[in-house]
Amino acid sequence: MIPWAVFDASVVFRWMAEDPWSAAALSAASTYAPVAPRLLSVEIANALRTQVKAQRYTAEWAVTQIGRVPQLVELRDYDRLLPMALRFGIDRDHGVYGCVYVAMALDRGLPFVTGDNRLARKFAEVPGLEIITLADIAGQ
Numbered sequence: 001m002i003p004w005a006v007f008d009a010s011v012v013f014r015w016m017a018e019d020p021w022s023a024a025a026l027s028a029a030s031t032y033a034p035v036a037p038r039l040l041s042v043e044i045a046n047a048l049r050t051q052v053k054a055q056r057y058t059a060e061w062a063v064t065q066i067g068r069v070p071q072l073v074e075l076r077d078y079d080r081l082l083p084m085a086l087r088f089g090i091d092r093d094h095g096v097y098g099c100v101y102v103a104m105a106l107d108r109g110l111p112f113v114t115g116d117n118r119l120a121r122k123f124a125e126v127p128g129l130e131i132i133t134l135a136d137i138a139g140q
Contacts, residue, residue, distance in 0.1 A: 004074075005032035006105040008098065009043035010115035011134065012036070012073055016044075016065045017051055021115055024134040028113050029072075031137070035110070037078035037100050041069050081107055092122045105129060113137075 005028075012034065014025035028034075048062035069075070078085075078100050084107070085099035092099075098119045105112035111130040114120055120131045 002031070002033045003111075004035050004108075005111040005113050005132070006101055006108065007032070007034040007036050007040075007073060008101040008112070008114045008116065008119075009036075009040050009047065011113050012040060012069070013044055013047045014115060014134075015072065016048070016068075017057070021134045021138070024138040025115065028132070028134070028137050032111065032113060033074070034072065034113075035074040035076060035104075035108075037081070037104050038075045039078060039097060039100055040073060040075060041066065043097065044069055076104070078104060088123075094119060094122050102126070102129065 007028070011025045011028060014022045015029065045066050048065055051057045052059050052062050081100055081103040084103040085096050088094065088099040088102055089096040098116060102112060102123050106126070106129055111132050113132045115134040117133060117135070120133050123129060123131060
């Protein structure tokens, strides 16, 4: 059985839009079963909107992609994690959105897979948190 890991939007988005880290993001999905807070859908929708605005993809493509998210990732409620995420955001000077993923990984005792190197650096020393970056997966 494939182990679970918390995936953030910086990884899942790369399953949809091509970039240099897409191969590593796809590889992570073959190594771990992805779970994420429901917040992921909103973050992905915003990233898709940005891609459409930049004329990289069509609106129809973006709407199709956002519809795929619940089939690609196990989405979970996160409201009870907000106090921990807010504390992380305050203590580590990081956006609460990213901290929700960290809180979920810690709460569930799961690895956290991210393409956000700044977040990974800020949380590298948190006891009990295993962070896996796309660079780790790519062997860089």
